[in-house]
Structures are given as structure tokens and as C-alpha cells.
Amino acid sequence: MDNVNASFHHVKLQAYLTGNNYSTNATICKEDVAPTAAPTTAPTTAPPNNTKPDIGTYNINITGKAGYCLMAKMGLRLNITYIKKDNKATFYEFNIDPKKVIPSGNCSNDSATLILSSVQANISFNFVLNATEGKFYLGHVHVNTTVADAKESNFSIDSGNVSFLKTTAHKSYKCNEKQTLQITSNLSIYTYNLQVQPFDVEGDKFGPAVECAEDQNGMLVPIIVGTSLAGLVLIVLIAYLIGRKRSRAGYQTI
Numbered sequence: 001m002d003n004v005n006a007s008f009h010h011v012k013l014q015a016y017l018t019g020n021n022y023s024t025n026a027t028i029c030k031e032d033v034a035p036t037a038a039p040t041t042a043p044t045t046a047p048p049n050n051t052k053p054d055i056g057t058y059n060i061n062i063t064g065k066a067g068y069c070l071m072a073k074m075g076l077r078l079n080i081t082y083i084k085k086d087n088k089a090t091f092y093e094f095n096i097d098p099k100k101v102i103p104s105g106n107c108s109n110d111s112a113t114l115i116l117s118s119v120q121a122n123i124s125f126n127f128v129l130n131a132t133e134g135k136f137y138l139g140h141v142h143v144n145t146t147v148a149d150a151k152e153s154n155f156s157i158d159s160g161n162v163s164f165l166k167t168t169a170h171k172s173y174k175c176n177e178k179q180t181l182q183i184t185s186n187l188s189i190y191t192y193n194l195q196v197q198p199f200d201v202e203g204d205k206f207g208p209a210v211e212c213a214e215d216q217n218g219m220l221v222p223i224i225v226g227t228s229l230a231g232l233v234l235i236v237l238i239a240y241l242i243g244r245k246r247s248r249a250g251y252q253t254i
Contacts, residue, residue, distance in 0.1 A: 005079065005188070007091070032087075053077050055193050056098025058114060059204070060105040067203045069107035070127075071172075072114055075192035078121065078143070082150045082186065092147060096120060112198035121145035123189075127198035129169060136199055137166035141183050159183045165196065167210040172197035175212035 011029070014022050053075035060070040076096035084090055096118065105114045110129040115122070121143055128139035141159040164181050167173040174195040181189040197206050 005091075051095060052192055053095035054098050056096070056101060056116075058098075058101070058103040058116065060103065060107060060112075060114060062107060068201050070105060070112045070114055070196075070198045071201055071204070071206060072125075072194075072196040072198075074194040074196070076116075076123070077190040077192070078145070079188040079190065080145070080147065080155070080186060082147050082155070083152075084149055085151050087151065094120065096123070107198070114198070127196075129199050131169075134169045135166055136169055138162065138164040138181075141181070141189070143183065143187060143189075157184055157187045165194075170200045170207055172206040172209050173212070174206075174209035175214055177212065177214035179212060179214055 012022065012026075017023075055073055055075045057073045059068045059072070061067065062069045075098075077093060078096065079091060079093045081089065081091045096116065097120065100118045100120065102117045103114065104117065105112065107113075110131065112127045112129075114125045114127075116125075122145070124140075124142040125138055126140040126142075127136055129136045139161060141162065141164075143155075143157045145155055146153050147155065162181075162183075165173045165175075172195055175191065176193050179191045179194060181191065183189055194212075195206055195209065200207065
């Protein structure tokens with residue numbers, strides 16, 4: 001589920017029993033065994049879990065041309081699951097500080113890459129333009145980082161082919177609400193106040209924004225409340241007019 005992470009501890013489960021006891025044979029989860037593959041990474045210190053990241057602005061221009069070929073602004077928070085040196089599984093969350101980020105990247109007709117480099121992590125976002133559909137999307141993410149207390153401290157995480165932030169070409173994708181990008185089972189990236197346009201940027205302005213489902217759902221509550229209040233006022237007004245008309249019906253002109 002996009003905005004929910006569930007962590008299970010001390011689990012012992014059997015769905016089909018021959019008696020009232022667990023079977024003697026048990027399948028041990030990978031977290032209780034020496035891992036075969038290393039998870040992700042994080043810095044040595046982290047802000048409190050409820051701290052929202054600062055919003056960074058990251059723009060890429062083409063050498064020799066005016067304006068930008070890619071524009072992005074967003075707050076980023078990484079959630080990493082990893083194996084500690086004592087073989088226990090845990091997770092780690094940290095914010096990306098935009099003041100410590102060096103943005104770079106490149107653009108072509110159907111591909112655009114934004115690279116955010118810092119001491120915390122190196123993150124690469126690759127956007128793809130599907131000219132046939134007339135849409136662009138985030139098609140690949142790669143993250144390098146380090147976790148001090150991990151069994152294997154250096155992590156390189158690759159999303160493979162994905163399809164995030166998909167929207168219409170010549171427009172920008174916007175999502176003010178917290179949004180979860182599940183990169184792998186070991187890594188989630190949370191975005192805040194995101195707006196991105198990797199193609200067809202005119203000068204230094206975002207194109208018309210296509211809002212994410214989270215923002216649209218957030219607008220439903222005030223719309224529903226406002227509609228309900230307007231309906232209630234209308235009902236009271238109609239009832240008042242009917243009552244007033246009936247009260248006058250008993251009198252006749254002399």
C-alpha cells in the first residue's frame with residue numbers, strides 16, 4: 001500500500017495444522033539467516049521520523065541553449081531496510097538536504113536524467129518520453145548510499161524498469177501530498193511538494209500541471225463538505241418559504 005509500511009516481529013505462523021501444535025519442520029525467513037543480498041544505505045545520523053524534508057529546486061539546462069530541458073522541485077525522504085552487523089533486520093529513514101545536493105543530468109528527445117549527488121546518497125532519476133502515447137514517466141531509479149551499522153555498509157539499489165509519475169507530454173506532474181515510490185523491497189522514496197517536467201520546458205516555467213491522485217482525493221473532502229452545507233442551506237430556505245406561504249394562506253383580503 002503506497003502510504004503504509006508494515007513491520008512484523010517474532011512471527012510464527014502455520015495456516016494448516018494436523019493437531020494443536022506447530023509442525024516440527026519450519027521455514028526460516030531470510031531475515032533470520034545470513035542475507036544473500038545486501039539491502040540499501042543511509043547516513044550515520046537521521047532526523048526524527050516526523051521531520052519533513054526541505055524542498056529543493058533542481059534544474060538542468062542544455063549546454064549552449066537558453067532555458068532548461070528539465071525542471072524539478074521536491075522534498076525527498078529515503079526509507080531503507082537492511083541487515084545489521086548482528087544479523088538483525090531493521091529500517092532507516094533520512095531526509096535529503098537540498099543545500100548539500102549537487103544536481104546534474106542530461107536530456108535528449110526521448111530521455112532525461114536528473115542526478116542528485118551528496119554525501120548522504122547519490123540518486124539518479126531517468127525519465128522516458130513515449131511519443132506514441134504522448135506521455136512521459138519516471139522509468140528508472142538508481143540509488144547509492146552507505147549505512148554505518150549495516151553488515152555490508154555500501155549499497156547500490158536499482159529499480160529496474162518502473163512507471164512512476166506518468167502524465168501527459170508538454171505538461172508537468174505535480175503532487176503536493178506525500179507520495180511513496182516503492183523502488184525495491186528494500187527501498188522506498190517519499191516525495192513531498194513534488195513538481196517535475198523533464199520534456200518540452202519553455203524557458204524557466206513549468207507547463208500546466210497534472211495533479212496526482214493524492215492531491216485530487218485531498219480536495220474531495222472540502223468539496224463534499226461545501227456541497228453538503230450548500231444543500232442544507234437550500235433545504236432550510238425552501239422550508240422557510242413554504243412555511244411562510246402557508247402562514248399567509250389563512251388571511252383573506254377585505
